[in-house]
Amino acid sequence: xxxxxxxxxxxxxxxxxxxxxxxxxxxxxxxxxxxxxxxxxxxxxxxxxxxxxxxxxxxxxxxxxxxxxxxxxxxxxxxxxxxxxxxxxxxxxxxxxxxxxxxxxxxxxxxxxxxxxxxxxxxxxxxxxxxxxxxxxxxxxxxxxxxxxxxxxxxxxxxxxxxxxxxxxxxxxxxxxxxxxxxxxxxxxxxxxxxxxxxxxxxxxxxxxxxxxxxxxxxxxxxxxxxxxxxxxxxxxxxxxxxxxxxxxxxxxxxxxxxxxxxxxxxxxxxxxxxxxxxxxxxxxxxxxxxxxxxxxxxxxxxxxxxxxxxxxxxxxxxxxxxxxxxxxxxxxxxxxxxxxxxxxxxxxxxxxxxxxxxxxxxxxxxxxxxxxxxxxxxxxxxxxxxxxxxxxxxxxxxxxxxxxxxxxxxxxxxxxxxxxxxxxxxxxxxxxxxxxxxxxxxxxxxxxxxxxxxxxxxxxxxxxxxxxxxxxxxxxxxxxxxxxxxxxxxxxxxxxxxxxxxxxxxxxxxxxxxxxxxxxxxxxxxxx
Amino acid sequence: xxxxxxxxxxxxxxxxxxxxxxxxxxxxxxxxxxxxxxxxxxxxxxxxxxxxxxxxxxxxxxxxxxxxxxxxxxxxxxxxxxxxxxxxxxxxxxxxxxxxxxxxxxxxxxxxxxxxxxxxxxxxxxxxxxxxxxxxxxxxxxxxxxxxxxxxxxxxxxxxxxxxxxxxxxxxxxxxxxxxxxxxxxxxxxxxxxxxxxxxxxxxxxxxxxxxxxxxxxxxxxxxxxxxxxxxxxxxxxxxxxxxxxxxxxxxxxxxxxxxxxxxxxxxxxxxxxxxxxxxxxxxxxxxxxxxxxxxxxxxxxxxxxxxxxxxxxxxxx
Numbered sequence: 001x002x003x004x005x006x007x008x009x010x011x012x013x014x015x016x017x018x019x020x021x022x023x024x025x026x027x028x029x030x031x032x033x034x035x036x037x038x039x040x041x042x043x044x045x046x047x048x049x050x051x052x053x054x055x056x057x058x059x060x061x062x063x064x065x066x067x068x069x070x071x072x073x074x075x076x077x078x079x080x081x082x083x084x085x086x087x088x089x090x091x092x093x094x095x096x097x098x099x100x101x102x103x104x105x106x107x108x109x110x111x112x113x114x115x116x117x118x119x120x121x122x123x124x125x126x127x128x129x130x131x132x133x134x135x136x137x138x139x140x141x142x143x144x145x146x147x148x149x150x151x152x153x154x155x156x157x158x159x160x161x162x163x164x165x166x167x168x169x170x171x172x173x174x175x176x177x178x179x180x181x182x183x184x185x186x187x188x189x190x191x192x193x194x195x196x197x198x199x200x201x202x203x204x205x206x207x208x209x210x211x212x213x214x215x216x217x218x219x220x221x222x223x224x225x226x227x228x229x230x231x232x233x234x235x236x237x238x239x240x241x242x243x244x245x246x247x248x249x250x251x252x253x254x255x256x257x258x259x260x261x262x263x264x265x266x267x268x269x270x271x272x273x274x275x276x277x278x279x280x281x282x283x284x285x286x287x288x289x290x291x292x293x294x295x296x297x298x299x300x301x302x303x304x305x306x307x308x309x310x311x312x313x314x315x316x317x318x319x320x321x322x323x324x325x326x327x328x329x330x331x332x333x334x335x336x337x338x339x340x341x342x343x344x345x346x347x348x349x350x351x352x353x354x355x356x357x358x359x360x361x362x363x364x365x366x367x368x369x370x371x372x373x374x375x376x377x378x379x380x381x382x383x384x385x386x387x388x389x390x391x392x393x394x395x396x397x398x399x400x401x402x403x404x405x406x407x408x409x410x411x412x413x414x415x416x417x418x419x420x421x422x423x424x425x426x427x428x429x430x431x432x433x434x435x436x437x438x439x440x441x442x443x444x445x446x447x448x449x450x451x452x453x454x455x456x457x458x459x460x461x462x463x464x465x466x467x468x469x470x471x472x473x474x475x476x477x478x479x480x481x482x483x484x485x486x487x488x489x490x491x492x493x494x495x496x497x498x499x500x501x502x503x504x505x506x507x508x509x510x511x512x513x514x515x516x517x518x519x520x521x522x523x524x525x526x527x528x529x
Numbered sequence: 530x531x532x533x534x535x536x537x538x539x540x541x542x543x544x545x546x547x548x549x550x551x552x553x554x555x556x557x558x559x560x561x562x563x564x565x566x567x568x569x570x571x572x573x574x575x576x577x578x579x580x581x582x583x584x585x586x587x588x589x590x591x592x593x594x595x596x597x598x599x600x601x602x603x604x605x606x607x608x609x610x611x612x613x614x615x616x617x618x619x620x621x622x623x624x625x626x627x628x629x630x631x632x633x634x635x636x637x638x639x640x641x642x643x644x645x646x647x648x649x650x651x652x653x654x655x656x657x658x659x660x661x662x663x664x665x666x667x668x669x670x671x672x673x674x675x676x677x678x679x680x681x682x683x684x685x686x687x688x689x690x691x692x693x694x695x696x697x698x699x700x701x702x703x704x705x706x707x708x709x710x711x712x713x714x715x716x717x718x719x720x721x722x723x724x725x726x727x728x729x730x731x732x733x734x735x736x737x738x739x740x741x742x743x744x745x746x747x748x749x750x751x752x753x754x755x756x757x758x759x760x761x762x763x764x765x766x767x768x769x770x771x772x773x774x775x776x777x778x779x780x781x782x783x784x785x786x787x788x789x790x791x792x793x794x795x796x797x798x799x800x801x802x803x804x805x806x807x808x809x810x811x812x813x814x815x816x817x818x819x820x821x822x823x824x825x826x827x828x829x830x831x832x833x834x835x836x837x838x839x840x841x842x843x844x845x846x847x
Binding site for chain 2: 058063064065066067146147149153201213215216217218219242243244245246248249252253255256258259409410412413445446
């Protein structure tokens with residue numbers, strides 16, 4: 001085994017392997033996932049970082065309506081922009097472990113109901129002020145206020161009491177939560193001076209770069225924050241993020257060297273781009289997934305046999321090949337994959353089985369009237385084609401599935417969470433608890449499958465406060481099985497983040513937490529030329 | 530009052546009335562769309578509570594009629610308000626982008642208008658012979674090409690095969706004039722290709738129409754060269770129809786180039802408008818809509834006035 005292992009480590013050092021390949025092959029040899037992942041990080045970091053230059057990123061997902069208020073960030077460009085100027089209390093490393101940022105230490109009471117974050121000394125905001133525990137509490141308070149419309153409201157509303165004393169922030173929780181340090185890595189929770197209450201869009205943070213020009217929907221430029229606390233990040237003198245929503249222009253900009261990296265490479269042209277000198281394609285497995293959701297409380301989807309028939313009638317492999325161009329992995333009808341800590345990979349993979357789907361359909365006693373699946377081009381990239389593939393494979397199993405095309409306009413208000421069966425997507429969350437609490441807990445606002453299961457809720461709450469990782473993993477595994485076999489979620493595929501990166505960029509590391517190294521490619525990479 | 534001045538005053542008054550009607554139509558159109566600003570902003574993440582909060586904050590809970598007149602009052606006093614979505618001052622955001630729109634339109638216009646007229650004159654001079662057929666063939670094929678195809682073609686040709694320009698044409702304050710010209714080269718080329726044929730064909734047709742007249746025959750008989758006949762005798766009488774087509778195309782260069790803007794990432798008004806339509810940002814949509822309508826109506830008034838001044842028969846209406 002040692003010899004084989006040495007060989008794949010050598011191959012990895014030479015850059016011939018992605019993290020996923022390396023971890024997959026190392027674990028096959030009996031090495032634990034965490035160790036393999038750490039080894040990969042060490043190997044890939046062997047290169048020396050170079051300072052200076054201007055890193056330019058060309059991105060889709062920006063509009064002239066974007067705001068610098070971190071509470072409001074929802075699309076790709078605001079996320080990337082905020083990660084350039086902001087710092088949270090914590091972050092999540094590519095291997096899924098906790099990265100201490102503004103907080104340098106975190107500890108909790110044994111029941112995980114009270115957490116203490118020690119604030120790092122001497123961290124400076126762009127305006128020269130020092131980051132204090134008061135700033136942290138004020139920031140969290142602002143996001144708790146419904147008027148701030150924060151995307152992190154669900155994360156912070158479980159905090160019942162916040163206190164700042166010296167360099168210590170104490171957070172008391174209404175219900176125990178072992179994941180709290182990970183939740184503080186939510187990208188909305190950027191620490192702002194005075195909590196950003198006076199001017200939430202000032203973009204004053206403690207991150208590696210200061211905002212220089214902010215033209216929403218056009219470009220965002222940044223200059224280095226001289227007193228940034230972390231010398232392992234922020235190598236370039238300046239960063240520019242250009243909004244290039246058109247696929248062809250974005251690709252051309254990368255090829256011609258006008259930008260150094262781009263997001264959202266169209267899966268259709270990935271094969272073509274692989275042959276282009278000076279450019280490499282990074283397909284990184286993430287937590288985002290495309291779904292078809294059924295309301296468990298509405299006919300005919302209130303019948304679990306019918307739900308099971310539909311789950312068996314979808315051809316997952318075909319979807320990954322045809323909709324994602326192979327840049328993704330099959331789903332198993334629960335929203336967790338290997339990118340999450342405590343994932344149970346022993347749960348059997350559900351596969352397309354027309355005969356069994358037909359049996360379940362007959363057993364459900366459905367009257368044979370058309371089952372309507374609503375979809376729109378904007379539900380996820382390729383949602384219309386995916387729905388058509390689904391309908392075709394369902395019909396081959398004798399299920400009368402019919403696709404209804406809806407307009408993009410108003411899809412999220414008139415169809416999603418309203419109609420009983422439609423296409424949708426989720427971006428994933430840093431930890432299992434957050435994903436399940438957001439969309440599968442009986443009382444969740446975004447319970448878009450209307451899934452109500454007392455046993456599932458009980459397990460979720462128990463796992464949330466459980467600090468024993470083995471017990472916690474078993475509880476999550478049981479929850480996954482319940483959701484997989486009884487839920488209203490059909491999850492055919494997890495999509496990869498596909499980015500294009502110029503060979504002049506050094507320090508790239510595949511990060512499953514988010515697109516373009518979890519929004520920080522421009523601060524963690526450097527220019528080689 | 531001078532009859533021309535009176536006519537201009539009449540046209541301007543009519544134009545203003547038309548603008549008022551346009552504002553009402555834009556407002557009704559946006560109101561009729563499904564969903565509202567609050568839903569568009571919150572998207573998939575909308576909860577009823579968050580929606581109600583956002584609506585209250587944006588004043589969307591007011592009746593439509595009140596919001597319309599409130600806005601109309603604002604625009605008359607020069608206050609376009611703030612964008613609902615990101616709180617930016619609309620007048621300021623539009624100011625810069627309008628400048629970019631006009632810069633692109635001006636560049637394309639300065640090249641395409643003289644070129645189209647010249648080609649039209651040459652085509653008329655060699656009517657039915659090979660130069661005419663060549664010019665018509667080329668310009669008709671460029672106008673038949675959808676804008677985005679032409680755009681992708683020039684991107685491939687001039688950034689990949691012969692890398693002399695950048696595929697992304699953004700311009701920023703602080704860029705020098707030549708730097709700006711270099712940045713917008715590709716969109717200008719595409720726009721010239723798109724508008725050339727229409728103006729060229731109209732020039733050619735108008736000149737050929739005048740060439741049928743008896744006085745042209747006289748000019749020919751007194752020994753002028755064909756080009757002199759066209760330039761000195763036919764062209765002045767063909768100005769009216771040519772100007773109206775030129776102005777139509779200039780208006781298009783200002784208000785209708787959103788596809789080209791998107792493909793080249795050019796930060797001008799069209800892209801700005803589309804972003805805000807999809808977010809139901811009514812104040813911005815109306816403001817930009819009004820600007821586009823004003824440009825369109827204004828240029829058409831200009832075309833009418835030039836046509837009248839160029840034609841003594843229209844200058845003295847009976």
